[in-house]
Amino acid sequence: MQTKNFETVFIFTPVFKDSEVKEAIKAYVSFMKEQGAEILEEDLWGLKQLAYPIKKKTTGIYFVTEYRATGEVVDALELKCRRDTAVLRFLTVRLDKYAIKYNDDKRKGLAGRNRKKAAAPAESEENAESAEGAE
Amino acid sequence: MASKNDIKFLSSPKIGSERKKYCRFKKLGINYIDYKDEQFLTRFLNEQGKIFPRRLTGNSLKFQRRVAQAIKRARHIAILPYVTDLLK
Numbered sequence: 001m002q003t004k005n006f007e008t009v010f011i012f013t014p015v016f017k018d019s020e021v022k023e024a025i026k027a028y029v030s031f032m033k034e035q036g037a038e039i040l041e042e043d044l045w046g047l048k049q050l051a052y053p054i055k056k057k058t059t060g061i062y063f064v065t066e067y068r069a070t071g072e073v074v075d076a077l078e079l080k081c082r083r084d085t086a087v088l089r090f091l092t093v094r095l096d097k098y099a100i101k102y103n104d105d106k107r108k109g110l111a112g113r114n115r116k117k118a119a120a121p122a123e124s125e126e127n128a129e130s131a132e133g134a135e
Numbered sequence: 136m137a138s139k140n141d142i143k144f145l146s147s148p149k150i151g152s153e154r155k156k157y158c159r160f161k162k163l164g165i166n167y168i169d170y171k172d173e174q175f176l177t178r179f180l181n182e183q184g185k186i187f188p189r190r191l192t193g194n195s196l197k198f199q200r201r202v203a204q205a206i207k208r209a210r211h212i213a214i215l216p217y218v219t220d221l222l223k
Contacts, residue, residue: 009171009212050213060213064171091212098166 001070005040005095007103008067008077011060011088014047021061024086028077029065035076037069041107054088066095066103156193160201168201170208176215177222179206184219 010028012021021044029039045062054060067073074092081090095103105111159165169175179187179202186206189199209215216222 011212051210051216051219052213054213062212089212091208093170093208096167102167102169 001072003038003068003070005066005068005100006074006092007095007099008065008074008090008092010063010065010081010090011050011054012063013055013086013088014057014059014061016061016086021063025063028080031080032065032067032069032073032077035069035073037067037073039065039067041066041103057088060088158193158195158198160198161195168198168205170205170212171214173209173214176202176206176209180215180222182220182222184216184222 012024016024025042025044029042032039041064043064045064047059048062050058050060078090078092081087093099102111160168179192181187186203189196192199192202194202206215210217
């Protein structure tokens with residue numbers, strides 16, 4: 001079966017303590033590894049304000065992970081998420097070649113909000129993005 | 136008597152002619168629109184959180200689709216609101 005790059009965003013309940021969050025993330029990551037996924041990126045955003053309330057919660061703990069796996073792993077993962085009441089919301093996206101490149105650059109600090117070059121406001125940022133895309 | 140050369144610059148020639156719109160993604164070579172980037176996506180939303188049409192943004196069809204897709208994903212993970220007032 002063909003493997004593809006996926007990216008999943010989890011929103012955990014804000015009731016979680018730091019240690020509980022770490023535990024939950026560990027559980028999900030090890031579950032994915034068990035299923036045969038290759039984890040490329042784990043990014044814990046931490047507590048963040050939600051744009052609208054979900055399950056009467058106004059904040060959530062965001063966790064983003066990028067991995068390479070077969071579609072069956074995604075099915076299993078999503079089933080696990082649906083059964084888990086601590087997960088307010090999740091989103092799995094298949095990454096196309098541009099997204100993979102973007103994420104790669106982001107890890108190296110070449111793309112995205114926190115890129116190494118001067119973190120200047122809107123306009124210059126667009127220009128920087130163009131430079132990176134033109135390669 | 137005023138010759139043709141004298142009246143040439145009485146009004147700016149640029150007044151009345153619209154600036155040509157262009158697709159910023161094509162021009163800047165951006166291929167991927169990150170649905171997790173809230174600040175970037177809000178440029179394509181009005182105060183109510185509605186997506187601007189192509190006739191205002193000048194996006195090509197291909198990238199307007201991708202912007203719309205990214206915004207919808209951002210809404211799902213509660214980065215952007217579905218309905219709101221005074222977003223900006």
